[in-house]
Amino acid sequence: MPIHNTNIITLLDNKIYPGESKEISFDIAKLHTATTVNVPIIIERSKKPGPTVLFTAGIHGDEVNGVEIVRQLIAKGINKPKCGTIICIPVINIFGFINLKREFPDGRDLNRVFPGSSKGSLASRVAHKLINEIIPHADYIIDFHTGGSGRFNAPQLRIANENKQLNDLAKVFGAPFVLYSKNVSKSFRLSCYKLAKPLLLFEGGKSFHIDDMVTNSGINGSKRILHHLGMLSSKFTVSAPKKDSLFIDESKWIRAKYSGMxxxxxxxxxxxxxxxxxxxxxxxxxxxxYVVKAQNDGYIINVNESPIVYQGDALFHITTKLKH
Known part of the structure; x- marks a missing residue:
């Protein structure tokens, strides 16, 4: 388990001392109106040495349920560690969040431009600064996402297969499902993997929506991870998951055979x-x-909640093979 000493952490030219609480700004660019846009980073350090955990959300500006999870971690004081350091970035893509859009103003998906460039597009510059100035300080990362385009995800973690450390952490987190998926090219997850930074990607709910079940799953999983690392304050209780996580080797989508309601x-x-x-x-x-029927035995891990669909649209995501 990584242990940081009690020396000063310097983050974006700000010094954070042991035992200090600090909010700093992750500034990249102003709006076209010349208005300053602040991306707050909330840092809580214990006087006792320990790991550094980074909680992130809002890589996509329309995924508000992830933002709500990190907000509650802060509002409830779960982010005040018994040892070590907790860094929270509730909204990375503040530009998209302001406009309730997935992408950056330059039209790019932030999660497809990592590790970025200091001389690239706006999204690329944000990715570069995150990877080079924030990630080096983290020992563990939990990144919160939601489903998109009206498709509701069951609370789940997504990790690469054959990674024992992530597998063990996923068991501790205790989400209902763990879906093995490859690290997507130019994603935040892949960049952290290349830097040997263990990242759990949490998916749950859908865009423009906050769901209590999803929120509670993310918060409880985060508490279990912090407890596992010896960082969770003793004033918080940790509940075991109602059921063990189901680890999914394979899954497939059922798609619409017809357009319609x-x-x-x-x-x-x-x-x-x-x-x-x-x-x-x-x-x-x-x-x-037309009656849509299950094509195999399995668990439903995503449902399309749009009232209007077109032929070929994804309707249900169902597991086809579980890992035993």
């Missing part, structure tokens, strides 16, 4: 059998009523 009749997280009715696609004129 869509209504799901199955719920997120439940087990289904092949042939089970999952929902219906209808048309506005009462002529079509």
């Amino acid at each position: 869509f209504k799901a009749s199955s719920f997120i997280g439940i087990a289904v059998k092949i042939g089970d009715t999952l929902g219906n696609i209808t048309d506005p004129y009462g002529k079509l009523n």
Whole structure:
């Protein structure tokens, strides 16, 4: 377990001493109106040495449920460690968050430009500064995301397969599902992997939405990780997950066979059998009523909640192979 000594941490030219609480600004650029945009970073240090944990959210500006999880970690004081340091960045893509858009003003997806460049696009410059000035201080990273385009994700962690450290941390976190997925090219997760910084990527809920079940899963998992590292204040209780996490080796999407009005009749997280009715696609004129059925046994880990779908749209994400 990495242990930092009690020396001063210098973050973005700010000195943070043992036992100090500090809010600093992660500034990249002003708005086109010349208005300054501050991206707050909240740092809490114990007087006792220990690991440094970084909580991040809002890489995509429309994923507000992740922002809510980090906000609650701060508001409840969970981010005040018994030892070590906790760094919270509730909203990385503040430009997208202001406009409730996924991308940066330059049209780029921040999670596809890492490790970035100091002379690149706006998104690329943010990625570069994050990787070079924040990440070197972190021993562990938990990055919060949500589903997009009306698709609701069951609370889940996404990690690369065959990584024992991440596997062990995922078991401690205790999300209902752990989905093995490759590190995507130019993603935040891949850049942290190349720097040997263990990162748990949490997915849950959908864009423009805050869900209590998802929020609680993220908060409880974070508390379990901090407790595991000996960092959680004794005033907080840690509850064991209701069930052990299900580790998913393979999964597939059921896609819409027709365009039309869509209504799901199955719920997120439940087990289904092949042939089970999952929902219906209808048309506005009462002529079509297509029943969407499960194509295999498994668990539903994502549901499309859009009332209108087009042929080929993803409707349900269902596990096909669990790791035993």
